[in-house]
Amino acid sequence: MTKNETLAKSEQAADSLAGKVAVVTGAARGIGLEVARSYAAHGAKVVISDIDDAAAADAAGTVPDASARRCDVRDEDSVSDLIDHTLNLHGQVDIVVANAGIASVSPLAEMSFEMWRTMMSINLDGVFLTVKHAARAMIAAGTPGSIITVGSVTALHGTPLVGHYGAAKAAVVNLSKTAALELRPHGIRVNSILPGFAETALVTSNKQSYSDTVGVDFDAIIKQAQGGYVSVEDVAALALFLASDRASFCTGGGYVVDGGLTASLF
Numbered sequence: 001m002t003k004n005e006t007l008a009k010s011e012q013a014a015d016s017l018a019g020k021v022a023v024v025t026g027a028a029r030g031i032g033l034e035v036a037r038s039y040a041a042h043g044a045k046v047v048i049s050d051i052d053d054a055a056a057a058d059a060a061g062t063v064p065d066a067s068a069r070r071c072d073v074r075d076e077d078s079v080s081d082l083i084d085h086t087l088n089l090h091g092q093v094d095i096v097v098a099n100a101g102i103a104s105v106s107p108l109a110e111m112s113f114e115m116w117r118t119m120m121s122i123n124l125d126g127v128f129l130t131v132k133h134a135a136r137a138m139i140a141a142g143t144p145g146s147i148i149t150v151g152s153v154t155a156l157h158g159t160p161l162v163g164h165y166g167a168a169k170a171a172v173v174n175l176s177k178t179a180a181l182e183l184r185p186h187g188i189r190v191n192s193i194l195p196g197f198a199e200t201a202l203v204t205s206n207k208q209s210y211s212d213t214v215g216v217d218f219d220a221i222i223k224q225a226q227g228g229y230v231s232v233e234d235v236a237a238l239a240l241f242l243a244s245d246r247a248s249f250c251t252g253g254g255y256v257v258d259g260g261l262t263a264s265l266f
């Protein structure tokens with residue numbers, strides 16, 4: 001083998017998730033599905049989990065070495081079942097991505113408490129429960145692990161009409177830092193990904209309502225501020241890095257993938 005071939009092989013090895021088992025919540029579509037695809041392509045066995053079990057099963061059918069399990073991240077029994085199911089099926093859980101989330105738009109002064117609570121229950125409680133049960137399984141196994149939470153650039157700045165979403169995401173980033181410190185002695189890394197705006201169902205189902213309320217075309221704002229939409233592949237590339245041994249010294253971090261959106265004041 002030439003020196004270049006040896007180098008290429010060791011580069012591939014650093015990216016490899018062979019022998020690892022990954023669980024991704026909210027993975028029936030969008031960012032979660034692309035993360036699941038990328039993990040499977042790099043050798044992991046993947047459990048694709050979603051509240052929509054039919055969609056999760058369909059998605060798992062398109063990903064090699066993947067299976068599906070229903071999980072509603074708002075419900076502690078459901079999250080605990082997801083981790084137990086994975087342990088029963090594969091004997092281990094090495095990578096858990098707390099990705100499930102929703103979005104809605106409303107000015108705070110008009111936001112119903114129900115809308116606020118729904119946001120918190122999925123986007124914050126759901127992440128807490130996922131991190132909690134992932135951590136318990138990894139601590140019990142005594143093996144290293146990587147937990148990745150999906151935050152958002154809205155965690156870093158005020159964002160009109162999504163105050164509930166941004167507040168939940170800011171809490172997710174903070175929760176992940178504390179989890180990283182508590183779990184470091186166990187060799188478990190915890191990091192957050194903070195994507196800019198990606199054109200998934202979460203965004204497409206809300207952008208008209210956003211545009212109507214603000215009176216500015218949402219796509220135009222994204223083009224000007226972010227240079228276009230972040231792709232799910234861009235987000236998955238970061239999720240692959242954080243799950244892999246390449247990121248062995250990365251823990252407690254929040255990593256933006258946003259085309260420079262948060263670099264600018266205007």
Ligand code: NAD
Nearest residue numbers: 026030031051072073099100101152195197198200201202
């Ligand atoms: P998406 O709507 O395409 O996918 C979200 C998935 O979560 C869906 O399959 C949905 O069924 C599932 N889900 C919803 N409620 C659930 C629950 N209670 N339990 C389990 N699963 C549930 O959205 P996406 O854009 O792929 O979002 C994925 C994550 O990325 C979310 O946390 C979102 O907040 C975050 N994010 C998205 C963007 C973006 O611009 N799209 C930007 C920053 C962060």
